[in-house]
Every structure is written in structure tokens, then in C-alpha cells.
Amino acid sequence: MESLKTAIPERLRRMIGESTTDDLPVTCSSLHHFFLHFEPFHQLVSDLADPKNALCGKSESAALESKQLGNQYFLKGDYMKALNCYTKALRVAPLEASDLEKNLVATLYINRATVLHKLDLSIECLRDCTRALQMCPSYAKAWYRRGKANASLGNNKDAICDLNVAKSMESSLGGKKQIESELKNILDQCERTSSVVQHKKNSLDTIGEMPQIKLQLVTMPDKGRGMVSTCDISPSSLVHREEPYAMIILKQCRETHCHYCLNDLPADSVPCRSCSIPQYCSQQCQIQAGGQVPKIYPDDHGLLKNLPSDLGKYVAEIILGNDFEIEDIPEHKHECQGVHWSAVLPSEIVLAGRVLAKFLQKNACEDITNFVKSLELSHCYTQLPSDSKLELHIYAIVLLYCLQHSDGSVFSMDGVSVSQVIIIFSQIKVNCMTVVRMRSIDAHGLQDQFGDSPSSTYLTSNVEQVRVGKAIYKYGSLFNHSCQPNIHAYFLSRTLCIRTTKVVAAGCQLELSYGPQVGLWECKDRHTFLKDEYAFQCQCSGCSEFNLSDIVLNAFHCVNLNCSGTVLESSVVDREKLKIKHFSGADQVDKSDDIYQVCVRLSNQNGGSIHIQPGCCLKCGSYRDLESTRAVIDKAWICIKRLQDSIISKEISNTTISDALESLCLLRSNLHAYNKRIAEAEDSLAQAFCIAGKLQLAMDHSKASLLILEKLYDPDDIVIAHEIVKLCSIQISMGDKTALDSISRICDIFSRYYGPHAHVVFPYLQYLRKEAENFLVKA
Numbered sequence: 001m002e003s004l005k006t007a008i009p010e011r012l013r014r015m016i017g018e019s020t021t022d023d024l025p026v027t028c029s030s031l032h033h034f035f036l037h038f039e040p041f042h043q044l045v046s047d048l049a050d051p052k053n054a055l056c057g058k059s060e061s062a063a064l065e066s067k068q069l070g071n072q073y074f075l076k077g078d079y080m081k082a083l084n085c086y087t088k089a090l091r092v093a094p095l096e097a098s099d100l101e102k103n104l105v106a107t108l109y110i111n112r113a114t115v116l117h118k119l120d121l122s123i124e125c126l127r128d129c130t131r132a133l134q135m136c137p138s139y140a141k142a143w144y145r146r147g148k149a150n151a152s153l154g155n156n157k158d159a160i161c162d163l164n165v166a167k168s169m170e171s172s173l174g175g176k177k178q179i180e181s182e183l184k185n186i187l188d189q190c191e192r193t194s195s196v197v198q199h200k201k202n203s204l205d206t207i208g209e210m211p212q213i214k215l216q217l218v219t220m221p222d223k224g225r226g227m228v229s230t231c232d233i234s235p236s237s238l239v240h241r242e243e244p245y246a247m248i249i250l251k252q253c254r255e256t257h258c259h260y261c262l263n264d265l266p267a268d269s270v271p272c273r274s275c276s277i278p279q280y281c282s283q284q285c286q287i288q289a290g291g292q293v294p295k296i297y298p299d300d301h302g303l304l305k306n307l308p309s310d311l312g313k314y315v316a317e318i319i320l321g322n323d324f325e326i327e328d329i330p331e332h333k334h335e336c337q338g339v340h341w342s343a344v345l346p347s348e349i350v351l352a353g354r355v356l357a358k359f360l361q362k363n364a365c366e367d368i369t370n371f372v373k374s375l376e377l378s379h380c381y382t383q384l385p386s387d388s389k390l391e392l393h394i395y396a397i398v399l400l401y402c403l404q405h406s407d408g409s410v411f412s413m414d415g416v417s418v419s420q421v422i423i424i425f426s427q428i429k430v431n432c433m434t435v436v437r438m439r440s441i442d443a444h445g446l447q448d449q450f451g452d453s454p455s456s457t458y459l460t461s462n463v464e465q466v467r468v469g470k471a472i473y474k475y476g477s478l479f480n481h482s483c484q485p486n487i488h489a490y491f492l493s494r495t496l497c498i499r500t501t502k503v504v505a506a507g508c509q510l511e512l513s514y515g516p517q518v519g520l521w522e523c524k525d526r527h528t529f530l531k532d533e534y535a536f537q538c539q540c541s542g543c544s545e546f547n548l549s550d551i552v553l554n555a556f557h558c559v560n561l562n563c564s565g566t567v568l569e570s571s572v573v574d575r576e577k578l579k580i581k582h583f584s585g586a587d588q589v590d591k592s593d594d595i596y597q598v599c600v601r602l603s604n605q606n607g608g609s610i611h612i613q614p615g616c617c618l619k620c621g622s623y624r625d626l627e628s629t630r631a632v633i634d635k636a637w638i639c640i641k642r643l644q645d646s647i648i649s650k651e652i653s654n655t656t657i658s659d660a661l662e663s664l665c666l667l668r669s670n671l672h673a674y675n676k677r678i679a680e681a682e683d684s685l686a687q688a689f690c691i692a693g694k695l696q697l698a699m700d701h702s703k704a705s706l707l708i709l710e711k712l713y714d715p716d717d718i719v720i721a722h723e724i725v726k727l728c729s730i731q732i733s734m735g736d737k738t739a740l741d742s743i744s745r746i747c748d749i750f751s752r753y754y755g756p757h758a759h760v761v762f763p764y765l766q767y768l769r770k771e772a773e774n775f776l777v778k779a
């Protein structure tokens with residue numbers, strides 16, 4: 001791609017860099033014309049999209065090789081490695097290939113099922129057996145393995161049926177004997193117990209909450225269209241729910257998450273039927289993404305005739321399986337001919353390909369211009385930097401050629417089509433949402449270091465958000481951004497849910513955070529992020545009205561240690577001065593509050609006696625040399641960083657902790673008491689003391705961190721809940737009853753953000769609730 005970029009003549013490059021939306025048909029046509037006569041372009045398209053160069057297709061020999069390796073690991077008892085090899089083999093095994101007269105894919109499913117059984121993953125094992133049987137219904141070994149899996153799960157009735165089918169299909173005498181003895185075991189067991197384990201259904205299916213509140217689309221002078229409420233809304237109300245128009249997994253999650261629903265992949269992942277890239281958590285997801293493949297009904301259905309009628313019915317139900325209704329146009333189908341453009345191009349470009357493919361499949365002969373208009377999404381083409389404009393031009397032409405190669409799409413390859421693809425790219429840039437999942441990380445891995453010491457059981461719990469995909473939600477993208485949001489977006493599988501986190505009065509805008517938030521970053525950094533990522537100048541209340549957080553987040557301590565005043569650097573002073581016109585004397589603000597004090601001084605309403613100058617204390621006017629202060633802080637921060645690294649690498653020494661404590665003192669005397677770096681240092685020390693088993697110290701530092709964050713964020717912000725989770729895990733380890741208050745606060749905030757979905761998104765809540773019950777029982 002870089003070589004294409006550098007080959008473009010300077011004049012054309014400048015023309016593209018300076019183009020506006022209106023110029024696009026001309027600039028696109030000129031670039032396309034240039035590429036038509038430029039051999040490396042055709043070479044690139046052929047590398048990416050010509051089936052002759054396909055790298056992502058199926059390969060029988062590669063599948064057999066991985067299978068053999070899997071068998072070797074199995075024999076050595078290395079079941080995890082065997083599992084990985086069989087999964088790898090399944091990804092590349094062609095559906096029609098055979099292995100010793102059996103279908104290769106079915107054999108691989110059974111080999112993997114055997115490993116899964118060894119690993120005590122009986123449900124996964126059962127599913128793999130069923131998959132094998134749907135391909136080869138007379139596969140005796142598969143029925144036998146299925147019977148064993150059902151027996152392990154306590155489904156004795158099914159286990160008996162499976163084993164009876166296995167017996168009737170088994171040709172060898174030895175095999176029949178083994179099945180009979182297994183049957184006898186189960187029958188004996190049945191006499192002892194008749195319980196059948198009911199397996200949990202996917203809990204997400206059971207929560208069918210729908211939004212009850214009517215929203216209104218309005219147009220605002222500073223933000224364009226946006227959503228407002230038509231009535232007063234209380235916190236935690238679901239205001240929007242939507243399935244994506246198009247979605248894509250991020251490259252870094254391809255091996256760990258389902259390529260359709262983006263949930264974690266189970267050990268029995270299902271591969272795409274036509275190429276070797278996607279993996280799914282279930283057959284249902286695979287069909288939704290790749291389309292229904294006509295079922296192969298093997299000839300050996302005749303075997304059913306030899307079974308007693310009730311057993312025949314049982315077998316038929318299993319091998320015919322469930323037919324899933326396809327909810328939408330399969331989004332991966334046009335990508336899975338084995339060619340690798342979709343695996344190589346950036347995710348957002350492939351997402352645009354999905355949007356286009358959907359349009360083409362729905363409206364083969366319609367004009368693409370009408371389509372782009374009908375998407376009704378805003379875009380930012382004209383505001384983009386020159387280099388981005390050039391890249392989008394190149395990607396648009398490449399994508400159209402790839403689509404044409406891979407599913408024979410009939411596009412007129414002209415300036416208009418290419419320009420419309422660029423508009424789609426720009427729409428995606430502004431409107432696409434990042435799909436995230438929560439991942440719990442706790443200090444389990446750190447136990448080893450402290451061996452048998454009592455500290456080994458004291459763990460802090462921590463949650464991080466993992467970015468797993470990108471998606472376009474047509475209506476979800478009508479919600480504007482605010483750095484002080486009043487709604488919160490989250491995802492259940494592919495479904496977008498939006499919920500209020502505050503009281504929203506009728507007529508108020510409903511705004512979510514696109515990433516930056518007051519408390520997380522200072523105003524300048526939020527602006528830079530929104531400009532770079534979404535190409536707009538933020539006009540939200542957080543960026544136009546005073547708030548304590550923006551003033552103190554990165555502020556310095558007054559040089560006079562007895563003074564609690566704030567010292568700001570010039571970039572903060574300049575930005576905060578812009579907000580002065582919006583400071584009304586703050587009737588709503590508590591006049592003893594720090595924010596009031598600072599704002600009054602900044603806005604010069606206090607007699608105009610204070611000069612707001614970078615480096616000067618806003619309270620007493622004393623001057624601090626910020627350059628030398630920064631040098632001191634940078635030095636101190638090296639020790640905090642060392643502590644953080646040692647927490648990760650599990651090598652915490654007493655020296656590292658005492659150096660970090662000394663650095664914390666330096667930070668406290670140089671930075672404002674609410675500076676976020678102090679909170680971070682306190683948090684790191686809390687983790688370190690927790691690991692070292694010094695729980696009282698851990699709790700003190702955790703509380704100190706929380707106190708600062710409560711000043712920077714709204715006390716009911718989800719960030720605060722995550723901080724309390726850490727504190728609470730220490731309180732629980734200490735048997736400290738104040739854990740009860742923490743648990744109740746965590747539950748309140750999580751319910752506010754996730755409503756009845758809280759325990760699905762954050763399963764740790766169930767554990768906390770149980771702990772709370774334990775405390776109450778003991779009390």
C-alpha cells in the first residue's frame with residue numbers, strides 16, 4: 001500500500017489532499033485512471049483477491065499434518081496441545097475430504113471430543129460429537145463418545161440411547177462388548193440416582209427487556225442531529241436497543257472471540273465452512289455469518305431403518321439438528337472464497353466492504369449514490385487530514401476491485417462509485433462504535449511468589465475493558481458525545497443497549513461518551529482525541545463549563561506547603577479562561593466546594609485581585625518553577641513505574657515498595673492533592689501491599705486513591721464502582737464489615753449502568769452478593 005502511495009504523482013496527491021466532498025468524483029476518477037496504467041496496482045489486487053493466490057483457503061494436507069501432530073500430543077497426554085492441533089486442523093480441513101474412509105472433518109470433531117472429555121469439558125465434547133454425527137450418522141465411535149459425554153453430564157436417558165445406537169452401528173465384537181459394559185455401568189448408576197442435570201441456557205436470551213421511552217430526533221446548531229428525551233427519565237432506564245447494521249471483529253481478537261457474536265470462543269470453536277479465518281462459538285453463529293450450507297444427507301440414512309422406531313426418532317432428531325433462521329444477510333459470505341483481502345486490509349475498510357456487500361445483495365441494480373444517501377449517516381471527509389484523504393482514495397479503489405473479484409459484484413468502476421465508497425469510509429470513521437467486553441484480572445497469577453504465606457489468598461480484583469470489534473448501528477449513531485455523559489452504551493453479544501445513568505429532564509439531550517470523559521483526561525487531551533478520531537471540536541458542557549476535575553487533574557501543589565492552593569500550567573490556564581464566560585457564579589454549586597473557590601478566582605469575580613498566571617498559586621499567588629518541579633516528578637515517577645512493572649512481573653521486593661513510598665511523598669508535596677498521578681501511585685501501592693499480605697496498608701492506600709477519584713469523577717460513576725471493587729476485595733480478605741457498604745455501593749452503581757444486565761456483564765457481582773450474605777449470616 002505504501003508503494004502505491006509514493007508512486008502517485010505530486011500534483012494528483014496535492015489535489016486529493018486538498019479535496020472536499022464535492023471534488024471527490026474528479027479526484028477518484030483521476031486516481032483510478034492513474035492506477036489503471038500502473039502495473040504494481042494490478043499486482044496488488046491480484047495478490048489480495050485472485051483465487052490463484054488465495055492463502056486462506058482449506059488444505060487437506062495441512063489438516064492431516066495438524067491431525068497427526070494432535071494424535072502425537074494426545075498419546076503423550078498433552079491434552080491442551082492436542083486440542084489446539086485438532087482445532088487448527090478443523091479450520092483448514094475441507095468439508096469433502098476423507099480420512100481412512102471417514103469424513104475428515106467428522107474424524108477431527110471426534111478426536112477433539114475425546115480430548116475435551118479428558119479435559120472434563122463434557123458439554124463441549126457433546127457438541128463436537130453431535131457435529132460429527134451430523135456429517136456421518138453411522139459413526140459408531142461418535143455415538144459411543146456422545147453417550148459417555150451424556151453420562152458425565154448426568155443425562156443418563158440420552159446416554160443409554162446413544163450407546164444403544166453405537167452398539168447397533170459397531171461392527172467389531174470387541175467394540176460391542178465395550179459398549180455393553182458402558183451401558184451396564186450407566187444402568188447400575190440409574191438405579192442409584194435418577195437425577196438429570198439441567199444445563200443452564202444462555203442467560204442473555206432470558207433478558208428481553210425493551211426500551212419503553214420515546215426519544216425525539218432534533219437538530220442542534222453546534223452538534224447536528226441528536227437525541228432528546230420527550231419526558232423526564234430516571235437513571236438506569238433502557239432508552240435504546242439495536243442490532244448492528246454491520247459488524248467486524250478486531251484483528252487482535254480473531255483467535256479468542258467468536259467472529260459473529262464477539263463473545264469468548266469456547267474450547268469447541270466451529271470454523272468457517274469455506275475458508276480458514278473465522279471461528280465461531282456455535283454452529284448458529286457460523287450460519288448467521290457465513291450463510292446456510294446445503295446439508296449433506298449421507299446415504300447411510302438407510303441405517304436408521306434397522307433401529308427400533310423410538311431410537312430411530314432419537315437419531316433423526318440429532319442428525320438433522322436445528323435449522324437456524326438466518327436473521328440478516330450473512331456478513332462474511334462474500335469474503336470467504338479463501339482469498340485474503342479481508343484478512344489483510346484494516347478492519348474499518350473490511351467493515352465498509354460488509355456494508356457494501358449488504359447493499360449489493362439487497363439491491364443489485366440500484367444506484368450506489370442513493371444507497372449512501374439513504375444510510376443517512378453524517379461524515380467528516382472534508383475535515384480529514386490530507387494524508388488520510390489519500391489513503392481513503394487508495395483503499396476505496398482497492399476495496400472495489402477486491403469485491404468485484406470475490407463475489408463478482410457489478411459496480412461501474414468510475415469516479416462516482418469510488419467517491420461513494422470514500423463517503424462510506426468517512427461515515428464509518430465518525431459513526432462506528434467500538435464493541436467492548438469486560439475481562440476480570442485478579443492477582444491469582446501472583447500467588448506463587450508468596451508461596452505458603454497467608455498473604456497468598458489475598459487478591460485484588462480488577463476489571464479491564466477489552467476492545468473486540470467495530471460496528472455500525474444506524475440509530476445508535478444518532479447519539480452525540482459529551483465528556484459528561486448522561487447515558488451509557490454497552491453490548492450484549494451484538495446488541496447495543498443504551499441506558500441513562502442520571503436523571504434526564506424532558507427536552508434534554510441524551511449524550512454518551514465516545515471515549516474521553518471529565519475525570520479521565522483533562523480538557524486539552526479530550527479535544528485532541530476527538531479531533532483526531534472523530535474530526536470534530538467538542539461542544540459539550542464538560543468542555544464549555546467549569547468543573548473541578550479539569551482544573552486539578554494535572555495541577556501542582558502550591559510551593560508553600562501550608563497552602564492548599566492550585567498551580568496550573570499555561571495550557572490549562574488558556575483552556576480554562578475560554579470557559580470563564582460560562583461561569584455564572586454557580587448558584588447550584590456548594591460555595592464551600594473547591595470548584596467554587598477555584599472558579600471564582602479564575603473568573604476574577606473576587607475583586608479581580610488574582611492574576612491567573614501559569615505557575616502562580618491561585619490562592620496565595622506564590623510562584624512555583626514548573627520546569628524543575630516536572631523534573632522532580634519525572635524522577636519520582638520512575639520508581640512508581642518500577643513498582644507497576646514488578647507487580648506485572650511478580651517480582652516485588654521491599655526496596656521497590658519503600659522507593660515507591662518515598663516517591664509518593666515527593667508527588668504529594670509537588671502535585672495538587674487531587675492530581676490523578678497521586679491516585680495512580682496510591683493504587684499501585686495498594687496492589688503491592690495486597691500481594692505482600694500487608695492488608696491494612698493496602699486498604700489505606702486503596703482508600704486514598706478512591707478519595708481522589710471521587711473528586712475527579714461523579715461519585716456514582718462506573719469508574720468509582722471499579723475502584724470500590726478493588727477496595728472491597730481487600731475488605732473481604734480482612735473480614736472487614738465495611739465490605740458490606742462497599743458491596744451495596746458497587747451493586748447500586750452497576751445497576752444504574754447496566755440495569756438487569758449487570759450480573760451478565762459483570763459476573764463478579766454474584767460473588768460479591770454471596771460474600772455480603774456471608775457477612776450478614778456471621779453478624
Ligand SMILES: C[S@@+](CC[C@H](N)C(=O)[O-])C[C@H]1O[C@@H](n2cnc3c(N)ncnc32)[C@H](O)[C@@H]1O
Binds near residue numbers: 478481482538
Ligand atoms: C455519531 S455522529 C452523531 C450524530 C450527528 N450529530 C448527526 O447529525 O448525524 C457524530 C458527529 O456528531 C457531531 N457531534 C457529536 N457530539 C458532538 C459534540 N460534543 N460536539 C460537537 N459535535 C458533536 C460531530 O459532527 C460528530 O462527527
